[in-house]
Amino acid sequence: MSELAILGGSKTRTEPYPEWPVWDERDVQAVTEVVRSGRWGGYPYPGPQTAKLAKEFAEMQGGGYAVPMINGTVTMEVALRAAGVGWGDEVLVPAYTFQATASAPMAAGAIPVIVDVDPNTYCLDPKAAQKAITPKTKAIIPVHLGSNMADMDAIMELAEKHNLIVIEDCAHAHGAKWRGKGAGTIGHFGSFSLQSSKTLTSGEGGILLCKTPELAAKAASVIDCGRPHALGGGPEDPNGLSVMGANYRLSELQAALALVGIERFPAQAKQREEMAAYMDEALSEIKGVRVMKHDERHTTRSFYRYIFAVDPKEFGVEHNVLCAALDAEGVGCWTGYEAMHNYELFQPQKSMLAVPNAFPEYFEFEKMSYPEATRACEHEAVWLDEAVFRAGPMGVDDAVSAIRKIQKNAEELNEAAQELRKKYE
Ligand SMILES: Cc1ncc(COP(=O)(O)O)c(C=O)c1O
Secondary structure, three states: OOOOHHHOOOOOOOOOOOOOOOOOHHHHHHHHHHHHHOOOOOOOOOOHHHHHHHHHHHHHHOOOEEEEEOOOOHHHHHHHHHOOOOOOOEEEEEOOOOOHHHHHHHHOOOEEEEEOEOOOOOOEOHHHHHHHOOOOEEEEOOEOOOOOOOOHHHHHHHHHHHOOEEEEEOOOOOOOEEOOEEOOOOOOEEEEEOEOOOOOOOEOOEEEEEOOHHHHHHHHHHHEOOOOOOOOOOOOOOOOOOOOOOEOOOOHHHHHHHHHHHHHHHHHHHHHHHHHHHHHHHHOOOOOEEEOOOOOOOOEOOOOOEEEEEOHHHHOOOHHHHHHHHHHOOOOEEOOOOOHHHOHHHOHHHHOOHHHHHOHHHHOHHHOOOHHHHHHHHHHEEEEOHHHHHOHHHHHHHHHHHHHHHHHOHHHHHHHHHHHHHHHO
């Protein structure tokens, strides 16, 4: 009988990893109080819970003017609109990210221009961005992916030189710091998701950190149906500063949950960071495993998912086979996103969206080439679930033992994978 759980052997990790989200009586109490108050919704904006969340989140992240809203996709659309980026403008986005990073510019009427990633971090490569800049480029959205940060020094230098708006997509980077500065406080905007898988969550939700009170006031108007807002995102400004908007307001119930999450966040982040350092050490001893480069300027790491790379030849199996086998061993993991140019949904004839149909020349994906993102997506990347890092050293030890066990049995696993492929071909 095989040693591997995927082939009928016993699991490395028998006890389930801890659940997410974490909650206790404080969450129940916070929601109950909002229910009893009768002030559930976001109108007038901001409600007391939402205003408190804006203040506490900006403090937690270390700067900026926070505007809470419904998710971490519209945050980017709103940022672009608040900055005056729109129809026909080009916005640089990385080839390796969730589709939201590219769909948000389209929602604002702008054209996402995809650029390749740095193989050391899988984040947007500033050199590739430089090459993609044209007179129409108005903004850049670096994504701090998994547990890494994009090179914010190079990106800000590029942005200053070419007068670009910088929106940091921080959906994975709550609590992260670059040279001691919070992710999302370096560019003009920081976009955060509070969706249920994120390390700070209210079920659904998003927060846009803005560099100036003026930008925050515009963002508040955009998410509040265009109503004028005072500088700093406060209530209505009688002097009038109105834009075209929609209802993207966060509800008070969600804001209350996020506020309890902020109380828990520092201890959780500390534990993840310690356990991930332990994981770095253990993985660096395994042949064919490449731990992502830890840039010294990335002074505080945060972990939405822990990403590492395998060299399929040296390690023994492709990343998708490793992930399937790891899952069976009881260790949650994933091969990660597809490369952005593989997303069919942006193709003009399929999406029926205004931007791809008006500018089809930007959406000829078969002509695009992103070797680094493609290698990560198709062969290398392994995304370990964050829960592994909340289960203490034993949680990490189990994941590492499972990876070693799979490597030891690579030959048998490859044969079985081949059989399986034949069966389904
Ligand atoms: C990199 C990235 N950007 C943006 C988003 C969008 O966030 P939301 O689901 O809150 O719209 C996500 C998450 O799902 C994400 O992973």
